[in-house]
Amino acid sequence: MSDYPPIVALELGTTKARCVVAEIRDDDHLMILGVGECESRGIRKSEVINLDTAISCVKIAIDNAEESANAILKEVYLMASGGSIQSLVNRGSIPIMSDDHEIIREDINHVIQTARNLSLSDERQILHSICQHFYVDDQKGITNPEGMEGYKLSVDMLIIHGLVGRLRNLVRAARSASVEVVNIAYGGLCAALATLTPEDKHSGCMVIDLGGGTTDFIAYADNAIATAGSLAIGGDHVTNDISSGLRISSATAEKLKIEAGSAVVNLPQRMNKLPIPDDPGSSARVVRYGDLHTIIHARMEELFQLVRGQVKQKDLLHRLGSGIILTGGGANLTGVTELGEKVFGLPCRVGRPRDVSGFTSVINMPDYAAPLGLLRFAARDVKSHASAPGIRGWIKGLLGFRSAS
Amino acid sequence: MNLNVDQDYLFGKTEVPQRSRVLVLGIGGAGGNMVRRMAARWPNGGPDVAVVDTDPQSLAVCPVNPSLLLGELTTQRLSSGSDTEAGRMAAEESIGRLEPILVGYDLVFLVCGMGGGTGTGAAPVIADYLHKLETLTLCFAAMPFGFEGDRRARTAADGVRTLQDKCDAVIVLPNEKLIDLLEPQTGLESSFRISDDHVATCIYALWKLLSRPGVINLDFADVRKLVERSGGLCSFGHGSGQGKTRSADAIRTLLSSPWLEQGAVLGHAASLMINILGGPDMTLADVQGVIGEITAKAPKGIHLFVGASVDGDWRDRLAITVLTAEQWRDPVISRDEADEIVTDYLDNLEPPQEGRESAPSAGAVGLKTPVQSDLPLEKVTGEGRGRFSAAEPTIINGQDIDIPTYLRRGLKLSFER
Numbered sequence: 001m002s003d004y005p006p007i008v009a010l011e012l013g014t015t016k017a018r019c020v021v022a023e024i025r026d027d028d029h030l031m032i033l034g035v036g037e038c039e040s041r042g043i044r045k046s047e048v049i050n051l052d053t054a055i056s057c058v059k060i061a062i063d064n065a066e067e068s069a070n071a072i073l074k075e076v077y078l079m080a081s082g083g084s085i086q087s088l089v090n091r092g093s094i095p096i097m098s099d100d101h102e103i104i105r106e107d108i109n110h111v112i113q114t115a116r117n118l119s120l121s122d123e124r125q126i127l128h129s130i131c132q133h134f135y136v137d138d139q140k141g142i143t144n145p146e147g148m149e150g151y152k153l154s155v156d157m158l159i160i161h162g163l164v165g166r167l168r169n170l171v172r173a174a175r176s177a178s179v180e181v182v183n184i185a186y187g188g189l190c191a192a193l194a195t196l197t198p199e200d201k202h203s204g205c206m207v208i209d210l211g212g213g214t215t216d217f218i219a220y221a222d223n224a225i226a227t228a229g230s231l232a233i234g235g236d237h238v239t240n241d242i243s244s245g246l247r248i249s250s251a252t253a254e255k256l257k258i259e260a261g262s263a264v265v266n267l268p269q270r271m272n273k274l275p276i277p278d279d280p281g282s283s284a285r286v287v288r289y290g291d292l293h294t295i296i297h298a299r300m301e302e303l304f305q306l307v308r309g310q311v312k313q314k315d316l317l318h319r320l321g322s323g324i325i326l327t328g329g330g331a332n333l334t335g336v337t338e339l340g341e342k343v344f345g346l347p348c349r350v351g352r353p354r355d356v357s358g359f360t361s362v363i364n365m366p367d368y369a370a371p372l373g374l375l376r377f378a379a380r381d382v383k384s385h386a387s388a389p390g391i392r393g394w395i396k397g398l399l400g401f402r403s404a405s
Numbered sequence: 406m407n408l409n410v411d412q413d414y415l416f417g418k419t420e421v422p423q424r425s426r427v428l429v430l431g432i433g434g435a436g437g438n439m440v441r442r443m444a445a446r447w448p449n450g451g452p453d454v455a456v457v458d459t460d461p462q463s464l465a466v467c468p469v470n471p472s473l474l475l476g477e478l479t480t481q482r483l484s485s486g487s488d489t490e491a492g493r494m495a496a497e498e499s500i501g502r503l504e505p506i507l508v509g510y511d512l513v514f515l516v517c518g519m520g521g522g523t524g525t526g527a528a529p530v531i532a533d534y535l536h537k538l539e540t541l542t543l544c545f546a547a548m549p550f551g552f553e554g555d556r557r558a559r560t561a562a563d564g565v566r567t568l569q570d571k572c573d574a575v576i577v578l579p580n581e582k583l584i585d586l587l588e589p590q591t592g593l594e595s596s597f598r599i600s601d602d603h604v605a606t607c608i609y610a611l612w613k614l615l616s617r618p619g620v621i622n623l624d625f626a627d628v629r630k631l632v633e634r635s636g637g638l639c640s641f642g643h644g645s646g647q648g649k650t651r652s653a654d655a656i657r658t659l660l661s662s663p664w665l666e667q668g669a670v671l672g673h674a675a676s677l678m679i680n681i682l683g684g685p686d687m688t689l690a691d692v693q694g695v696i697g698e699i700t701a702k703a704p705k706g707i708h709l710f711v712g713a714s715v716d717g718d719w720r721d722r723l724a725i726t727v728l729t730a731e732q733w734r735d736p737v738i739s740r741d742e743a744d745e746i747v748t749d750y751l752d753n754l755e756p757p758q759e760g761r762e763s764a765p766s767a768g769a770v771g772l773k774t775p776v777q778s779d780l781p782l783e784k785v786t787g788e789g790r791g792r793f794s795a796a797e798p799t800i801i802n803g804q805d806i807d808i809p810t811y812l813r814r815g816l817k818l819s820f821e822r
Contacts, residue, residue, distance in 0.1 A: 044796040083799060232799040233806055240792050241809035245818055250792060264478040265494055271819075291818040294497060297478075298810040301501050306801060335478075342477050 006033055006069070007382060009374035010058070010076040010179070011187070012170055014043050014213025014236055015329060017057040019065035020362075020371045021073065024379040030372065032358035034069025036061045045213040045232040046081040046187075048169040051176075058177040076179045077378040078170060079370060080127060081187035081214045083232025084163035089132065090118045093154040103136065103145045107153055115157035125164045125394055127186050132156040132224040141222065158225050160186050171395060181395050185377045187370045188216030188228050191327040194373030195351030196220070203321035207351060208307055208340075209370055210330025212236050216370075217307050221319040229310055231303070235330050238299050245295045246287050248276060256292060257333075263300045264335035265293040300336065304343040323347035327369035427452035427612045428510040432528050433485075433492070434463055435518025435547055441469050442598060443516075443605040449718065452514075452612040455506050457531075459495045459523045460484035471506055475499045475527055485522025489560060492526020497816050500534055507534065511625055512541045512615065514608055515572065519561035520549040528564070532571035533815050541629050543639070544568050545604050547578045569637035573629075574730070576639045578604065582663035603643040603664065610682045610726040613714050621692065623680065623712030628728075631676050631710060635730030640670050645724040651683075652691045655723045656698050665727070668702055675733035676708035680726045684719030695725055708733050 011018045021034040038060035042053030066073050092115025096103055116129045134142040136150035145153060171181050191209040204226075206219040212235045218228040238261070243253035260274055270290030311317055323346040326336060331350045340348035353372040356363045363372065429452050431440030437456040444454045456472040458464050461482050464472050474482070476495020485491040496503075507513065513535055517524030528544060535542045546565055549557045568575045580600060587596055614623050632639065642665035646654025660668035671677070679699055681692055692713050700709065793799075793807040800806065804813060811818075 044793065045799070047796075049796060231801075232797075236792065237807065237809075240807075241811060243792075244809050245811060265498060267479055267481075267491060267494065270494070288819050290494070291820070294494075294816055294818065295809065295811045297498060298501070298814055298816060301498075302806075302810045305501055338478060 006071060007375055007378040008065070008073050008076040008179075009079065009371045009378060010062070010174055011079040011371045011374065012043055012046075012048070012054060012058060012173060013040055013081075013211060014046050014234060016040050016212075017043075017054075017061040018368070018371050019058075019061040019073070019076070020368070020375060021065055021069040021071060022356075022358075022372075022375045024375075024382070028355065028376075028379065030356045030375055030379070032356060032363060032372075034065050034067075034071070035359055035362050036063065036065030036068055038064065040212075043213065044236075045083060045234070046211065046230075047084075047166050047213075048173055051169065051173060054173045055176040058173050062177055062179060073179055075182045076174060077374050077381070078174055078181045078184045079187050079190060079374050080162055080167055080170060080184050081209075081211060081216055081230055082162065082166055083214060083230055084166050085127070085160065085186060085188075085216070085228075085230040086162075087158055087160045087228040089156050089227075090115050090159050091154055091156050092117070093135075093152055095152055096150055101149045101151060103148050103150060103153055105146060108134075108146060108155075111153050111155045112157065115155050116159075118159055120159075120161055123164050124161045125167055126159055126161045127167075127184060128158075128160040128189060130158045130160070130225050132158055132226070133222075143223070158228065160189070160228050162186075183378070183381055184395065185374055186216070186218075186228065186230075187211070187214075187374075188218040188230065189225075190373030190377055191216065191351065191370040192218045192220070192225075192373065193376040194353040194356075194369045195325055195327055197354070200322040200325070204316075204319045205322035205325055206307075206311060206316075206320050206344075207325045207327060208304075210235065210303075210326060210328035210333075210336075211370075212329060215303060215307065215328075215330075217310070219311050219314075219316050219320065221316055226316050226319070227311060227314050231306055233299075233303050233306070235328075237303075238296055238330075238333075241295045241299050242292065246276075246291065248287075252276060256287075257296065260289065260292060261296050262289075262293045262334040263297055263339040265290060265297055266335075296333070297339070300330075300333070300339055301343060304340055308344055317344070317346075320344075320346055323349065325349055325351040327351040327366045329367045331366035426510045427512045427514070427608075427615060428507070429454045429514045429516060429608055430506075430531070431456040431458075431469070432515055432517040432531065433458055433521060433523030433525075434460060435521070436516045436524050436528075437463060437467050437469070437472075438597070439516050439518075439545075439547070439601050439604060441467050442601045443608065444469055446602075446605050447609060451609055452616075453510075457496075457499075457503065457506075457527070458484075459492060459527070473499065473502060473506060475523065485526060487522045489522055489526040489564065492522040492524070493530055494526075495523070496527035496530035497814075500530060500814050500816070503531065503534070507531075507538065507540070510540055512543070512611075512628070515542060515544040516547075516604065517544065518547045518549070519564045520553065520557035521560075525560055525564035529567045529571045530816075532568060536571060537815050541625075541632060542572045543632060544572045544575045545578060546575055547580055547600070549580065550584075551581050572637070574632045574635045574637055574639040576641050576728075578664065582666075585663060603641075603662070606643050606645070606724055607641050607726045607728070610680045610714075610724065611728075613682060613716065614680055614712050619712050619714030621711060621713040623678070623710055627678070627710045627712075631678050631708070631728060631730065634708075634732070634734050635676065636732035636734055638732075639728055639730045640664055641729070642670070642727040643724070645722070647722050651721060651723040652694050655725045656695060659699070659725050659727060660702070665729075670729060670731075671699065671702040671727075672704070673731060674703050674707060674729040676710075676730050677703055678710040678728040679712070680728075681713040682716060682719070682724045682726070683713070684722055685715055685717060686721065687713070687715060687723065691723060695723075699725070699727065 006023050009020045017038045019036040023031045038057045042050030048054045094111045134145045135154040192207040201220045204221040209216040214234050216230045219226045239254045243250045272289045273286040324340050337348040362368050431437040456469040459475045476498045479494045479498045517528045642662040644655045644659025
């Protein structure tokens with residue numbers, strides 16, 4: 001059925017560790033073969049804070065996935081997120097030296113290498129370098145300059161990079177669970193790969209992946225990724241705010257958020273009472289919907305405003321014709337698209353993974369957009385044999401855990 | 406925004422940097438109308454203006470910029486419907502978006518009508534937020550007319566009390582008293598305009614005073630002092646005159662001003678700020694005469710602040726504005742400290758029961774040591790961070806984002822009110 005071996009995506013999320021096994025069909029359709037999950041421990045804001053507990057979670061998720069897919073997993077693609085991830089645009093230029101000044105494939109590869117060649121500080125590692133647009137003699141917005149004539153060829157590359165130490169800890173946790181990491185991809189990019197249609201990318205849009213510990217965002221304009229970034233704010237913050245405001249345990253706060261939470265305050269409902277299930281050690285009581293929703297609204301609005309600030313700074317807001325696409329667990333929150341529309345002044349919808357089949361319970365959930373997108377990233381990576389050396393080499397170069405076999 | 410500064414540039418005058426930034430914010434329908442009419446009176450520059458309302462229709466026709474719709478989701482763009490609670494919630498919803506409008510000012514005048522939904526409900530929320538920004542806040546609260554009914558009057562009175570806690574000072578404008586002043590045939594629109602004129606001139610005079618040095622200078626610290634020690638309630642009066650008899654006319658209209666109860670308010674004032682605004686032709690005798698006559702009405706030993714400034718465009722014209730408070734409280738401690746001490750005092754209260762030696766029951770207000778005065782600080786840095794206390798803090802724009810947003814925005818939950 002497929003020429004390629006099954007691929008495995010591993011996410012060490014703040015709420016859950018997830019492992020998904022899939023097969024790529026030739027038409028790029030993904031067939032899910034198995035899924036494994038485990039409640040996360042030892043992860044805060046998408047970063048490892050306790051390696052031992054994180055490893056045990058990864059092990060359980062992988063074991064579950066192996067059982068579910070009936071296969072032994074050896075190699076995984078790993079998702080990276082967290083507040084340390086940033087992006088920047090780097091422009092590279094080369095002169096076209098040939099006599100006829102025609103731009104050939106080699107020139108394009110050369111200019112891409114030049115733009116990629118960017119010296120970041122030692123503590124930062126490039127995750128992705130993505131081609132945005134070419135310029136031929138300052139003519140803007142060229143997608144493929146091959147065959148054109150000019151004296152100078154330039155390219156804008158979007159460089160997505162993260163802190164070495166944080167990435168290393170993620171790789172370490174995966175390796176300690178006896179799997180090798182083939183490649184790492186940024187969570188926001190994954191969420192976009194899973195949910196966006198070609199039209200979305202063309203007319204411009206932004207994907208916001210509302211995770212447990214972090215919020216990743218990635219904006220497309222004119223068919224290219226214009227900016228990407230990550231904020232260390234997520235669903236955990238909402239839960240913590242509820243727990244602190246209503247003086248209830250985190251577990252109860254999480255339950256309230258999922259069952260009765262809303263990102264907008266509902267005027268008629270606000271004085272209605274909501275019974276709180278008994279916390280061990282405290283008696284049952286009631287809270288008002290208005291209070292719960294006020295707390296959630298304040299946090300989510302602030303989060304959206306911070307993301308909006310980031311894209312506004314890059315002057316992108318008016319270029320997002322297809323609006324905002326929300327993924328991640330936070331996209332399940334009632335009223336979240338309504339709030340998004342208000343803050344961004346753009347249409348806002350929940351993103352669902354496309355072109356995936358099998359495990360229907362999983363593939364329709366916005367929570368799974370990023371891991372399924374990671375599979376799509378992996379599928380591309382497997383097919384394009386000329387994969388960028390950068391991060392793969394870096395992973396292999398990591399010593400001291402398991403030898404890269 | 407400020408055209409005057411540009412003109413100074415054009416004509417090569419010495420540039421005087423603006424010393425204090427002043428914003429006039431209209432809240433709700435009445436406030437928006439007042440600010441709209443005021444802004445029209447300052448074509449040559451004045452304080453910055455802004456309007457917020459829950460009613461998209463009235464905002465749409467309001468030329469004031471910037472303007473912001475409050476509570477888009479709370480009220481579903483249907484205005485507050487005279488529901489104070491809805492006004493409050495709308496402001497809470499939108500307080501985050503108000504920030505860019507409010508930040509960077511030294512003095513903010515809130516202008517609102519009391520007794521309805523938006524002004525009464527939203528003004529305290531906004532004032533509370535300004536307090537967090539440490540901005541001096543003065544609120545002009547227009548009270549409803551008698552014919553608007555008892556319920557509205559009660560809502561308005563409650564609203565003023567709430568505002569007094571939140572603002573540095575509230576200046577109550579009893580619109581009812583306007584009726585005494587007006588000719589019976591005065592049109593409705595022009596009656597309101599007269600009231601607006603008074604408020605507009607007062608604000609303009611204060612702005613003029615604060616934005617550039619006057620001939621007899623009063624500065625921001627003086628205004629702050631008067632307002633902060635006023636105990637939360639101020640009165641103001643305004644009078645103006647033209648021609649040869651301008652000072653006499655100005656004094657006469659000031660003393661007959663309905664806001665000063667025909668001058669009676671001056672009789673029991675504890676502090677008084679007199680600000681005279683005139684043209685280049687204003688004489689020392691004018692100033693001396695005006696101040697002498699007004700202070701003669703006031704008790705001896707009053708805390709007096711006097712200022713005079715000249716507006717180049719004025720000819721043969723004189724305006725007096727008076728800001729006065731019945732109280733003068735010497736501050737022992739700042740407001741924040743006061744809050745803290747009250748909390749500590751409550752925390753340290755012993756239960757009024759017998760057997761003080763026996764340990765207080767769990768959950769009851771216990772005997773606490775004075776060390777507890779650190780409690781509010783701990784609450785912010787430790788408790789609010791909750792589960793993130795172990796993780797690296799997320800600091801954005803100088804704010805610790807791990808602390809709940811509603812706490813940072815000063816939103817009150819229903820059981821805390």
